[in-house]
Amino acid sequence: MKKLYILVAMLLLSITALAQDGRSLYNKYSDYDDVEAVYISPAMFRLIGKIPDMEMDGENVNLGPIIKSLSGLYILSIKQGAIADDLAADVNRFIKKGQYELLMEAKDSGEVTRMYTVGDDSVVNSFVMLSHDGAETNFICLDGTIPRDKLESLIADAAKD
Amino acid sequence: MKSIDEITRLSAEDLERISLDESIPVPEELSARVQAAVRKPARWALPAGIAAAVATLLAVGLTLTRNPEPVDTFDDPYLAYAEVEKVFAKISGTVAYGAEKVSQSEQTLDKLSYWK
Numbered sequence: 001m002k003k004l005y006i007l008v009a010m011l012l013l014s015i016t017a018l019a020q021d022g023r024s025l026y027n028k029y030s031d032y033d034d035v036e037a038v039y040i041s042p043a044m045f046r047l048i049g050k051i052p053d054m055e056m057d058g059e060n061v062n063l064g065p066i067i068k069s070l071s072g073l074y075i076l077s078i079k080q081g082a083i084a085d086d087l088a089a090d091v092n093r094f095i096k097k098g099q100y101e102l103l104m105e106a107k108d109s110g111e112v113t114r115m116y117t118v119g120d121d122s123v124v125n126s127f128v129m130l131s132h133d134g135a136e137t138n139f140i141c142l143d144g145t146i147p148r149d150k151l152e153s154l155i156a157d158a159a160k161d
Numbered sequence: 162m163k164s165i166d167e168i169t170r171l172s173a174e175d176l177e178r179i180s181l182d183e184s185i186p187v188p189e190e191l192s193a194r195v196q197a198a199v200r201k202p203a204r205w206a207l208p209a210g211i212a213a214a215v216a217t218l219l220a221v222g223l224t225l226t227r228n229p230e231p232v233d234t235f236d237d238p239y240l241a242y243a244e245v246e247k248v249f250a251k252i253s254g255t256v257a258y259g260a261e262k263v264s265q266s267e268q269t270l271d272k273l274s275y276w277k
Contacts, residue, residue: 024228039231040241048238048245063245073245074231106259113255129252140248155253 021098022074022126022141025090029076032083038075045070045144062157065150072143077136084137091130091139100128110134117148124148 030037049068078084100116107113111133119125124147129140171179179185188194235241 023231026231027228030231038234038244040235040244041230041233044233044235044238044241048242051238063242063249067242067245070245073248075244075248104256104259106255106262108258115252115255127252129255131255140251142248154249155256 021094022072022128022143025087025094025139025141026074026076028090029078029083029087032078034079035083036075036077038073040073042071045072062154066144066146066154069146069150070142070144072141074139074141074143076139078138080132080135080137084132087139088130088132088137091128095128095130098126100126103127119146119148122148124151127151 026037026039029035030039045067076087078087095116098118100118103115103117105112105114111131113129113131116128116130117124117126123145125143125145127140127142127146129138131138168176233241235244
């Protein structure tokens with residue numbers, strides 16, 4: 001009987017842990033006042049992928065190689081305050097629980113940016129960027145089955161320009 | 162009558178020989194005793210299993226209803242694409258800043274090693 005209780009408890013805990021993702025954070029914070037929120041769904045990514053040779057003027061980024069592998073984008077921008085602090089704490093918790101790996105950290109004139117990924121050597125299942133500069137906290141979460149080499153070369157190429 | 166310890170010490174050949182020896186009487190109630198000794202599933206097993214299944218379904222249902230899919234911000238795929246581009250430009254900008262700092266550090270290290 002004890003074993004059964006332990007099994008059920010573990011099952012419930014694992015389901016609760018699954019709920020800690022970009023979507024749950026988006027759902028929690030997107031309805032607050034003074035929060036800018038952007039969500040792009042898997043259906044929209046599929047639609048974008050079907051439009052041939054989509055290119056936009058402005059940013060010098062070629063998303064072609066990875067656009068079909070993306071399945072969700074969550075962006076939250078919150079002006080500094082209690083809610084922004086809560087978001088940063090929640091993100092740090094979900095980074096820890098989700099076993100994300102720190103990709104890089106940059107500090108520039110009071111702005112701290114951290115990037116994390118989770119996946120394996122060949123695929124990135126989720127990319128998270130958290131930055132705060134004293135005035136605003138920004139959270140970006142990109143989900144998908146993104147080939148790691150393509151993601152890295154895309155970022156590296158764009159960084160060169 | 163042999164004890165259990167004695168029986169467990171017997172070899173397979175001995176056990177076979179004894180089982181074939183018809184002179185040894187088989188107790189009448191042996192079959193009933195063996196069946197009674199076979200462990201039956203506990204009474205709580207079925208209700209506990211059902212309770213566990215219900216709890217799991219409830220947890221999954223609650224998780225899904227409390228974490229619904231948000232509404233798309235953009236109806237237009239071109240605007241959505243532009244937003245994704247902006248995100249990657251921001252990520253690349255941060256990476257470029259990091260790469261620049263690393264390059265500067267390397268140059269400083271080169272200069273230091275030159276004056277050594």
